[in-house]
Amino acid sequence: xxxxxxxxxxxxxxxxxxxxxxxxxxxxxxxxxxxxxxxxxxxxxxxxxxxxxxxxxxxxxxxxxxxxxxxxxxxxxxxxxxxxxxxxxxxxxxxxxxxxxxxxxxxxxxxxxxxxxxxxxxxxxxxxxxxxxxxxxxxxxxxxxxxxxxxxxxxxxxxxxxxxxxxxxxxxxxxxxxxxxxxxxxxxxxxxxxxxxxxxxxxxxxxxxxxxxxxxxxxxxxxxxxxxxxxxxxxxxxxxxxxxxxxxxxxxxxxxxxxxxxxxxxxxxxxxxxxxxxxxxxxxxxxxxxxxxxxxxxxxxxxxxxxxxxxxxxxxxxxxxxxxxxxxxxxxxxxxxxxxxxxxxxxxxxxxxxxxxxxxxxxxxxxxxxxxxxxxxxxxxxxxxxxxxxxxxxxxxxxxxxxxxxxxxxxxxxxxxxxxxxxxxxxxxxxxxxxxxxxxxxxxxxxxxxxxxxxxxxxxxxxxxxxxxxxxxxxxxxxxxxxxxxxxxxxxxxxxxxxxxxxxxxxxxxxxxxxxxxxxxxxxxxxxxxxxxxxxxxxxxxxxxxxxxxxxxxxxxxxxxxxxxxxxxxxxxxxxxxxxxxxxxxxxxxxxxxxxxxxxxxxxxxxxxxxxxxxxxxxxxxxxxxxxxxxxxxxxxxxxxxxxxxxxxxxxxxxxxxxxxxxxxxxxxxxxxxxxxxxxxxxxxx
Numbered sequence: 001x002x003x004x005x006x007x008x009x010x011x012x013x014x015x016x017x018x019x020x021x022x023x024x025x026x027x028x029x030x031x032x033x034x035x036x037x038x039x040x041x042x043x044x045x046x047x048x049x050x051x052x053x054x055x056x057x058x059x060x061x062x063x064x065x066x067x068x069x070x071x072x073x074x075x076x077x078x079x080x081x082x083x084x085x086x087x088x089x090x091x092x093x094x095x096x097x098x099x100x101x102x103x104x105x106x107x108x109x110x111x112x113x114x115x116x117x118x119x120x121x122x123x124x125x126x127x128x129x130x131x132x133x134x135x136x137x138x139x140x141x142x143x144x145x146x147x148x149x150x151x152x153x154x155x156x157x158x159x160x161x162x163x164x165x166x167x168x169x170x171x172x173x174x175x176x177x178x179x180x181x182x183x184x185x186x187x188x189x190x191x192x193x194x195x196x197x198x199x200x201x202x203x204x205x206x207x208x209x210x211x212x213x214x215x216x217x218x219x220x221x222x223x224x225x226x227x228x229x230x231x232x233x234x235x236x237x238x239x240x241x242x243x244x245x246x247x248x249x250x251x252x253x254x255x256x257x258x259x260x261x262x263x264x265x266x267x268x269x270x271x272x273x274x275x276x277x278x279x280x281x282x283x284x285x286x287x288x289x290x291x292x293x294x295x296x297x298x299x300x301x302x303x304x305x306x307x308x309x310x311x312x313x314x315x316x317x318x319x320x321x322x323x324x325x326x327x328x329x330x331x332x333x334x335x336x337x338x339x340x341x342x343x344x345x346x347x348x349x350x351x352x353x354x355x356x357x358x359x360x361x362x363x364x365x366x367x368x369x370x371x372x373x374x375x376x377x378x379x380x381x382x383x384x385x386x387x388x389x390x391x392x393x394x395x396x397x398x399x400x401x402x403x404x405x406x407x408x409x410x411x412x413x414x415x416x417x418x419x420x421x422x423x424x425x426x427x428x429x430x431x432x433x434x435x436x437x438x439x440x441x442x443x444x445x446x447x448x449x450x451x452x453x454x455x456x457x458x459x460x461x462x463x464x465x466x467x468x469x470x471x472x473x474x475x476x477x478x479x480x481x482x483x484x485x486x487x488x489x490x491x492x493x494x495x496x497x498x499x500x501x502x503x504x505x506x507x508x509x510x511x512x513x514x515x516x517x518x519x520x521x522x523x524x525x526x527x528x529x530x531x532x533x534x535x536x537x538x539x540x541x542x543x544x545x546x547x548x549x550x551x552x553x554x555x556x557x558x559x560x561x562x563x564x565x566x567x568x569x570x571x572x573x574x575x576x577x578x579x580x581x582x583x584x585x586x587x588x589x590x591x592x593x594x595x596x597x598x599x600x601x602x603x604x605x606x607x608x609x610x611x612x613x614x615x616x617x618x619x620x621x622x623x624x625x626x627x628x629x630x631x632x633x634x635x636x637x638x639x640x641x642x643x644x645x646x647x648x649x650x651x652x653x654x655x656x657x658x659x660x661x662x663x664x665x666x667x668x669x670x671x672x673x674x675x676x677x678x679x680x681x682x683x684x685x686x
Contacts, residue, residue: 116374200381592632603618
């Protein structure tokens, strides 16, 4: 079978990837951060502690990202906290200082997932304007080995392999070998650079959190962890309990179990939630009455004959014709189940793919497949130290769908092989024991979470004497910042952890409101248009230049009329069509300007509001807007007729004939450009 693309089996790729939607929209992105580049050798012994630095030295981005209350710097920590006189490494830190007049003394520390994701990249644009910041500092730090740290354990070899093979139909065995070889090459390079891979585990990571707390002068902190960040937070709770005022665990990992071994069962549960929820909703069931069968029939068909799906790498703007087989299709749906924002569109994406329309799948697939910010060196060091003691052949998959079992077994076998090659020291058995704590702890779960389901939170909460759990019926992996109710609960809890959180807002939440074809005006190129992708620049330029020339008519035509009036030059005889041509041109300029302007405003507003419909098109309620291009087509026909009539008459002088011809051509050029962008008649019937 073809093994087109191997999607990572990690906890946070999707949440990292999904925010690329916002980052990729030029006018909608809050910030667009880039990684620091090549691995830097472990530093010689220097002073352990925090040193302020220019924010651009930590994370480059739009200057608006860093306001007057933002402080940045480098935290120098021991490579191994048991050896304080040994080598050190550095972690990038961004402190969003409180903006209120009387800030609380205890900050909110953020722990990103992955393992291997960048806290700074994700949470800087999301939290810089958070209401929480009015009360207390928010501290963002990149965990050792991730994007904004020295060294960064990113595996460029794996990323390069993806770009070389993404358009190839590679057999499974060869694909696995290539991935293994690239990962091994990454390990050898890191070791050559002096990186001790065994130093990048959760215990050292947790000690970094306490070192940062001390270096910044805080007595106690509030700690938020999502995904792998919840496991890291539990290590902090175990090893540094007195430093914590409150803890929020969002998408909870259970220390004693291997999330990778449980991934098949959790994916199966999440898919069942998707299919049953769609069946229970009349609109979704009417539009997609056999969603599960459609999904697996399409996967089976593509496994035998892979689809070629155009996807854009927003980092370089290049479009790749990605080979997607059944396994990759299922992997993409699995990743999409993480994202609360994508849940309403999953039935639509699956159904459209089954019909041969792969554009919706391609628009989300590019976000996941080309996500290269995760540091896989750190991922393997943490995962292999924490969860490598599993037997791929002994995993209990009773009741799990056969396709999932087959894919999971392959994934686990490859992970086991990588861990055997990676050779890091395992954590002690005590790291798997339940954490016992009386620190006020809030545990959040999403009903559709495909990797850390609600029973995980219940399991962890059993040994926490001061724990509160909430399940959100409309979210995937990570509720905070994805659901307003969850955000309000978190903010209130951090304000006063001694008060039991009020979760009454959950009662008003409904399952995802699934979107059907009737709800969406399909605009395949909208995302590329807003991003000014290279593939749309020519038609965009054609439409833009044409419209500018048309708008110039509002200066040229009235000025020409005024000159003729002052000089009393009436010209020769003109037909009615020729006389109407200038006024029709002015009207057409207004119609097209209104269409482009409103479309642009709606698109940017959707992006700013994190409305992921922008990945697929516009809401059906905006369909009347697309009547304007139809009106413009009729006006353009009349303009061409009037222009031809005027050119044959003696009523227009040479200058007027040239000007009117240019205006007529501008009308045609604008419409051709819009047609190439898919913005003319098609949206009325999509």
